[in-house]
Amino acid sequence: MLAQQILNIHNTHDIINTRMQVREAARNVGMDLGDQARISLATSSLMEGLGLGQDSSSSSIAIEYLSEEQNKGLRVVCTFLDPKENRLVGTAAGNIGWMVDDIAIHYLANEQVEIILTKWVVRR
DSSP states (O other): OOOEEEEEOOSHHHHHHHHHHHHHHHHHHTOOHHHHHHHHHHHHHHHHHHTTTSSSOOEEEEEEEEEETTEEEEEEEEEEEOTTOOSOHHHHHHHHGGGSSEEEEEEOGGGEEEEEEEEEOOOO
16 A cells, blocks of 8 residues: 545535545556546445435545555545444445445444445556
8 A cells, every 4th residue: 555545525525526536546546547437436426325425424535545566556445424324335335336346345333334445457
């Protein structure tokens, strides 16, 4: 892992800003235009599908650069509070699965949920 950037999500503007930040990170890691679009769209679609930025719950996005041997990629970690389990986590994650290489859902302590999106640079 080379670097990490953390963004807090409070409103729709933050979702738009996060989408732009993810796209820029994908560009910096060497993804082509299609993969840049997929990882940034997956991130914003997940946030919108979960209703993040529309309520007072705490949510954040961490953007991490990955480097494993000769592979480079990007990991986006979405962490949010889900006290009433009223969000359709599985559905929201399932709707974007085709845009990323890997997706993982972790239920953490204190009613937090973490969804991890991973996209690798494809060598063409």
